[in-house]
Amino acid sequence: MSNSGAGQSAGASTVQSVDRAVSVLEILAHAGECGVTEIAGELGVHKSTAFRLVSALERRGLVEQHAERGKYRLGVGLIRLAAATTARLDLVQESRGLCRALAVQTGETVNLTVLSDDAALYVDQVAGSSALQPHNWVGQRIPLHATSNGKVLLSAMPDADAAQVVGRRPRTFTDNTVASLAVLTAQLAEVRATGYAVAVDELEVGLTAVAAAVRNAHGDVVASISVSGPTFRLTGERLGSAITATRETAGEVSRRLGWRPPLDRALDG
Amino acid sequence: MSNSGAGQSAGASTVQSVDRAVSVLEILAHAGECGVTEIAGELGVHKSTAFRLVSALERRGLVEQHAERGKYRLGVGLIRLAAATTARLDLVQESRGLCRALAVQTGETVNLTVLSDDAALYVDQVAGSSALQPHNWVGQRIPLHATSNGKVLLSAMPDADAAQVVGRRPRTFTDNTVASLAVLTAQLAEVRATGYAVAVDELEVGLTAVAAAVRNAHGDVVASISVSGPTFRLTGERLGSAITATRETAGEVSRRLGWRPPLDRALDG
DNA sequence: GTCTAGCGTTGCGCATTACGCAACGAATAA
DNA sequence: TTATTCGTTGCGTAATGCGCAACGCTAGAC
Incomplete structure (x- = not known):
């Protein structure tokens, strides 16, 4: 597959799925609430890929699902991490x-x-x-x-x-x-x-x-x-x-x- | 490699590197400052793997490096994401x-x-x-x-x-x-x-x-x-x-x- | 009421991708 | 000085994450 577009200057390595997962978080931060299909569209990946990313984030509390089979939004796990950030x-x-x-x-x-x-x-x-x-x-x-x-x-x-x-x-x-x-x-x-x-x-x-x-x-x-x-x-x-x-x-x-x-x-x- | 411990009940898929990346964030949240080797140890993966994860997070601002070739800590990008959460x-x-x-x-x-x-x-x-x-x-x-x-x-x-x-x-x-x-x-x-x-x-x-x-x-x-x-x-x-x-x-x-x-x-x- | 369209979700098989290995350069300690 | 340990990087492999397609479900149109 071709480069995923970013083309950031060299220096640090990257991990595709992690990078995409962070993008998911930013998309949700910007939009407030999103469905899997919408995220996939913005990310330029297949629905199933977006679903797995969101799902992995959800397991860890960084993302929440409003209802079963519903839309996704950022979760309180992020608040805890941010609190740890400012505390440090x-x-x-x-x-x-x-x-x-x-x-x-x-x-x-x-x-x-x-x-x-x-x-x-x-x-x-x-x-x-x-x-x-x-x-x-x-x-x-x-x-x-x-x-x-x-x-x-x-x-x-x-x-x-x-x-x-x-x-x-x-x-x-x-x-x-x-x-x-x-x-x-x-x-x-x-x-x-x-x-x-x-x-x-x-x-x-x-x-x-x-x-x-x-x-x-x-x-x-x-x-x-x-x-x-x-x-x-x-x-x-x-x-x-x-x-x-x-x-x-x-x-x-x-x-x-x-x-x-x-x-x-x-x-x- | 063996399961990474979580072993959560079925239902949601997961993405290994994303899951590990979140673990990195939590390790940093708990410890405050960590080196790559220490993170790799806690994660049970090779140094280079931990480095790539941290590096991917660093590019997106979720993690910061205190000095060139120095230790890592949580970054201000998390604060921005958390703000989007608290707004809601x-x-x-x-x-x-x-x-x-x-x-x-x-x-x-x-x-x-x-x-x-x-x-x-x-x-x-x-x-x-x-x-x-x-x-x-x-x-x-x-x-x-x-x-x-x-x-x-x-x-x-x-x-x-x-x-x-x-x-x-x-x-x-x-x-x-x-x-x-x-x-x-x-x-x-x-x-x-x-x-x-x-x-x-x-x-x-x-x-x-x-x-x-x-x-x-x-x-x-x-x-x-x-x-x-x-x-x-x-x-x-x-x-x-x-x-x-x-x-x-x-x-x-x-x-x-x-x-x-x-x-x-x-x-x- | 039926049908269609769209959603979130899941199994499958391929190849992309991320992994472990080993080596490097720099910094610190002995 | 040497020795150790750190963060960092190229490489080859196979594990892993991807796209595909199909499923169940809800909701809206007709």
């Missing part, structure tokens, strides 16, 4: 408590994001004390130019790389989404100088967020912590104190990851 | 059917509450079969120290936090409302030990409720499920079976949210 990511573990404190202090929702494939991947979230429960962002990937977290992550790249990444996704979400590369570049410079980023109504109208960088022992930006809430609430003094609190939290997480703050502006080489 | 698995939707069954089984009213701003927020309710229809609690926020649900939610906090939260609202509703912080602290300890809470005439005279905790995949208490009814009806054996049923329901909802009950006191190393 020292980043999440170190930041959990501090993010919780930040959520209590500001009363708003706190998110932790990392760079993943030219987007901001939300890996952890602590809900604020507000009555209206916010959307759960964990697991979502949001374009970098439209969020405060994204700007922080972008600010860690050279301008050329940042431009390239954003250039590939010039999507606008609201009238406030930064559409001009020049404006974005200027904002990134400011983020580097001040250490934080703000986004007001840029991803969703009515949603404001502030974010600060988390650095590891090498000084690399490995993540971004944000505080987000309704725009009407995050203004003036409240916004200012949110910025301060977010920067302090991100700094403390960085310190726990081994980062040493520059002693003064008299350093560097 | 929202608390209310997942618990609805089970709460309904609990209401039928006990004949009393079932409520689902979450923590919101230092109070118990009632987010769902299923009326019991009883003729006298209870008050609809959905949307209301009740102080934590006066209800069984509240005590369950409180029991998930450190005692200091719980004391602080309750200290701010020393409100009494009836003669039975717990007014002493010492008594409450003792009750919370019991809730943690037994896994359920009871409140008799503490919020309203004539109203008795029992509640148990709902946990997510991280083990955090995310909600509480209660059965409540007239005090004259919820005594003795009826109360006992209500407690059992509530605990079972809360446990099952937790399981659907990805929670794994502690295996027992017989852990492995």
Whole structure:
């Protein structure tokens, strides 16, 4: 049989059925619910092949069948695996408590994001004390130019790389989404100088967020912590104190990851 | 090669490499970090086989390598997949059917509450079969120290936090409302030990409720499920079976949210 | 009510595919 | 230095997973 299309660059071996099984999971993640025939179609394989893959995944709890002879969807086994993932990511573990404190202090929702494939991947979230429960962002990937977290992550790249990444996704979400590369570049410079980023109504109208960088022992930006809430609430003094609190939290997480703050502006080489 | 141990009953087909790949994920989830040789050992296959499986998973982001030629761990791709699962698995939707069954089984009213701003927020309710229809609690926020649900939610906090939260609202509703912080602290300890809470005439005279905790995949208490009814009806054996049923329901909802009950006191190393 | 179309499911036999083997290069320890 | 152990890779084989076709079932059309 011919190559299955992927044609990924060399380096790592692959196992056909495992690769296809992961594709099944992604198809289900995207579609929500699928029948065997539909999966087979998207995969480009025979019905029976798709059935065996789904069946193997079902036995292990990564996929569930809604009813006997019914459609398939992702299973709770994945949640357990993801929980194990975050539990082992020292980043999440170190930041959990501090993010919780930040959520209590500001009363708003706190998110932790990392760079993943030219987007901001939300890996952890602590809900604020507000009555209206916010959307759960964990697991979502949001374009970098439209969020405060994204700007922080972008600010860690050279301008050329940042431009390239954003250039590939010039999507606008609201009238406030930064559409001009020049404006974005200027904002990134400011983020580097001040250490934080703000986004007001840029991803969703009515949603404001502030974010600060988390650095590891090498000084690399490995993540971004944000505080987000309704725009009407995050203004003036409240916004200012949110910025301060977010920067302090991100700094403390960085310190726990081994980062040493520059002693003064008299350093560097 | 011999069977890979599972030997699950017939019914569903399986695909060897997919099954092994899932085992790899579970091994990594359990161990945190593993080398290829170690995985091969646990899997009972050759090093090269384990390598190809891990490699296939790595290409798709379900597994990450800490450094070039380093150990492997679970990857963030899993978080994305799990997010698609949790999007579907929202608390209310997942618990609805089970709460309904609990209401039928006990004949009393079932409520689902979450923590919101230092109070118990009632987010769902299923009326019991009883003729006298209870008050609809959905949307209301009740102080934590006066209800069984509240005590369950409180029991998930450190005692200091719980004391602080309750200290701010020393409100009494009836003669039975717990007014002493010492008594409450003792009750919370019991809730943690037994896994359920009871409140008799503490919020309203004539109203008795029992509640148990709902946990997510991280083990955090995310909600509480209660059965409540007239005090004259919820005594003795009826109360006992209500407690059992509530605990079972809360446990099952937790399981659907990805929670794994502690295996027992017989852990492995 | 009957018939058709489409679904998820299963046995079969072939060849594709994934396996074990052995050797390689690098890193760590002695 | 040497020796051991790690992750990684090419190769030949046969085990394994694939496509095919048929089955039972449900649901909709007529």
